[in-house]
Amino acid sequence: MTAVLKVTVAHRNYLIALLLPLLLLPLLLVIPTKEARCGYVIILMALFWCMEVLPLAVTALFPVLLFPLMNIMDSTTVCREYLKDTNMLFIGGLMVAIAVEHWNLHKRIALRVLLITGVRPALLIMGFMSVTAFLSMWISNTATTAMMIPIAQAVLQQLHKSEQETSSAGQVAENVNQAFELQEGPDKSDTSQETRKQDNGHVLTVEKEEKREDEQQLQEKKHLTLCKGMSLSVCYAASIGGIATLTGTTPNLVMKGQMDQLFPKNNNVVNFASWFMFAFPTMLLLLVLSWVWLQIMFLGFDFRKNFGCGINAAAKVKQQMAYKIIVDEHKKLGSMKFSEIAVTVLFLLLVVLWFTRDPGFMPGWATNSFNKNGQSYVTDATVVIFISLLMFLIPSEMPMYLCRNRPQQAQLQVVPALLDWKTVTEKMPWNIVILLGGGFALAKGSEESGLSSWLGGELAPLENLSPPAIVLLVCLLVATFTECTSNVATTTLFLPVLASMAQAICLNPLYVMLPCTLSASLAFMLPVATPPNAIAFSYGQLKVIDMAKAGSVLNLVGVLTIMLAIHTWGFPLFNLNHFPVWANSSSPASCN
Template sequence: MRLNLCVCVVGVCLRTSSECVCVCVCVFVCVCMYICVCVLMWAVFVRLLIFVCVCVCVCVCVCVCVCEAACAYVIVLMAVYWCTEVLPLSVTALLPTLLFPMMGIMTSKDVCMQYLKDTNMLFVGGLIVAVAVEHWNLHKRIALRVLLIVGVRPALLMLGFMGVTAFLSMWISNTATTAMMVPIALAVLEQLNGPPCVPAGGGPAEEPPAPPKEKAGHGLRALPMSLPVENGCGQLEMEELSGEEEEEERRRMCKGLLLCVCYSASIGGIATLTGTGPNLVFMGQLKQLFPQSGDVINFASWFAFAFPTMILMLTLAWFWLQFVFIGFNLRKTWGCGAADTEKSRAAYETIREEHGRLGPMRYGEMSVLVLFVLLVALWFTRDPRFIDGWATHAFNSQAEFVTDATAALFVAVLLFVLPSEPPHFLCFWRRADPGSKTVHTLAPPLLTWEVTQKKMPWNIVLLLGGGFALAKGSEESGLSRWLGDQMMPLHSIPPWAIVIVLCLLIATFTECASNVATATLFLPILASMSIGVNPLYIMVPCTLSASFAFMLPVATPPNAIVFSSGYLKVSDMAKTGIVMNIVGILCITLAINSWGRLLFDLDTFPAWANATTTV
């Protein structure tokens, strides 16, 4: 009855079907126009509001003439901009060059000098070497070779991927490492589980996955379940259930292998000073805030502390991911007592074919490998602390003339000088054709500036500079001293408890902001909290925590790369990542209170911590 009434009303209002169509189209167009106008107006409103807030706050700070408040305003403003990304991160990092001179905190000359310090050059030199490694596919050769060694048993395969990814992330970009390893992982999974599988609701969707269907380039396909049935319907139901369980097991394997790649990329970066941005931010701000600290943190001392921490955390992460996604069935995951299957042999052959496509190692690859090993050796032996290094004997007897940046730039320059092909006089064993008229041209160098310019992340250099400018501004304005006075009540709390709370805070904050921006914002404040405590005891754990972005796809580029493959849901990363954050903080707490205490002599308050204006 109600339906008939509705039909009558509609019939009265709209006499013809053409009128109905016209009205529907008009309504749809109006709604779309309204949405577009709202979106455009909102974008304009947000940008206008940002501009007005900047102008108003600058005027207020200039009129009040309180340097501490003005510097605090700049820090808060940059924190909001970095979190919301209303401006590009590197553009936000340039704000101190505009605001500090206008507010009378620092001169323009002094601010600009913070953007190209020794730490920035260390970063540039290390990245140039990393670009050469990527350019010659040396990282891919290493990765495939290790995977051929560990095999394709699920547990060992995951261990191999995690070990290779973590090792490569120590030296090259976490993002580049993940981008290289994910296609290899997908190719291996395709051979292990059959051609392409069904993504388990990838993207932001949180609903259960749709019934299995083939999708080009993604995932694993369910095996056909049309097996012979001898015992009626009961046997068929058992076979269908077994097929569903097998498909779920494959999806879990996909998720576990992809997550292990992005997690190990973030974990591996903490092991070296040049492995990830927060480490360099810490080194630069330590020298900025505590000028008398000298060479207390260099490549060798950081590696001695962070590498065991990385190994411990990587091992625990492997156990956790294996427990969640694979299980501890010795026969299935480790292959104990099991014969090689056709799929495992096919997966192994896939890795072998990829390795074979690289061909024999060329002269250029060998040269880059030698230079890479040379750089690592120079870093480790420059000042190993337990003995005098080569820099102390040759250059640094009077002052610290040579730093880790010097070694990095020395090797980086060699990459643009040495040829990518063996010189003619070294090819004496090759017999030239008597009738040939070969013209020997100059071989191109191992690395060209065009390649470097395309692959170099220059925005990180500006981010580092912005952090150093903020630290210097906090010192010059007196904000650091004021923060130190406000933190006096925390002196009664045990330092280890403060460290745990701060690590939790930073690990949470870095899920929403760039890890470099997080370290840049927090480290000057943390230095002010080091009242009667060695600053390294607080700053080192918090620096490592800035790299623990495991929960959200937007937290770090490796997470986004893995999430974009379509196999993961946000809930998968969140449930696994929250445990990873807790495990990481526990590992850091153990490290800083055990071998870190001995390595950095944390039981004593160093004299260099007093030689600063921050406390």
């Protein structure tokens, strides 16, 4: 029996892949409608994603096979969904991020900020969190965490090593003083007094030894606690920082793509600038609150001590030694090379072009020049692909013939560009591109089959609840669901349903879609919830209960922060108090 169980567990993915489609077949037989066929595909993909029966990207290819076979959509229409404008925005953004990583610009930024913040416990955590959050706004959350955690561990190890050396030096001094005092005893030859003194000395030595062991255990415990707090601060900051920009994390791009898919006449209401103005303050507030919470949980309530006020000389010495590590690491990078300067200039140019393309509150450079009949010909994807192409054209070094101090007989060499295709193919997560496409195909299939409209009608009774209550329920549901499955899969499954529900009850679709998208990034409780959590957990200092305790409170804080954001600056930014014309035009109901 045990052998059979072992074989079953070992081959569970094969069994699930075979049995799940068969178990769901009654849905097609009992309800022989187009909506039911689309629902069959969505449920099957959701279960495959949750159970990770196949790689996520492979499961995302199901619509290419099943939608044509079930007469939901033709193959050409389905395949067209896999490389939309949003996918090109994602690819271009990752190319820029790969260039930043390739030339170590992200490490220079990280070390520079840490030199400013210093190594006092509270400020050290704040420094690592701020750097991680900033970097994850532009490059992969996983890559940011993988880079920052080793740096954090090195700094903490040096802090711990300095503390141990300080304690050892103090113990040696005490032993020397004690031996000197014993030798300086009176010259009387009273045996009983000498024996008593030796006994007292032995007792004192034992007590000091026990005290030293207790101090060492306390130091180890403090070090472990600080390591836990630092690891969690880095992985949480990576997830939080990603919500600030449209390209920061994949769910944001899913939301952008779903908006353009479901509401093609939305007047580009969600672009890089509008998203940043809404999500960046939300990110900052959540980052500060998470820093305060992690400080309370892992450093205690003594904020004066956490900020390094009133510490003794020994503590200052160990902090100086840890700070020296950061200084040495920064010195190893040397002065900025031509390649780093070029990538920095192109990166800043990209941000400026994104912000000024069509900011909404004022005419942008593309508002009138590249517009026809109210349709913008230039999008954020156009801008990022332009910058990416420049990175393949601009050399990574100053050409020798432009240098003043070039050798007279220097050999002519072709300077490589800032970016090459080999580097891109090695670091580009093509699986996410396919996963994004699968999500867009699902959304299109739900629309074509009428499933979205049907689900929206079924959820119409929610109009009896107040809109804030609906948003709160949605945020809590998505934040819970994303702990167990991919945040991309979560947004892919929820957003079309929520958009239809909003139409059915005459709510602005953005009022529920924005909180849903941000809540999908609140995966703080489990190591498997998101790659940054897994990287932090892999260092072996954290237990699942540590992450669950810290993450459960942070999930709730995140939901409340999103609720605050959507009901304050979110309303005027996206005009959420009105049901928009672009949503009403595709709505089965009439909303005024």
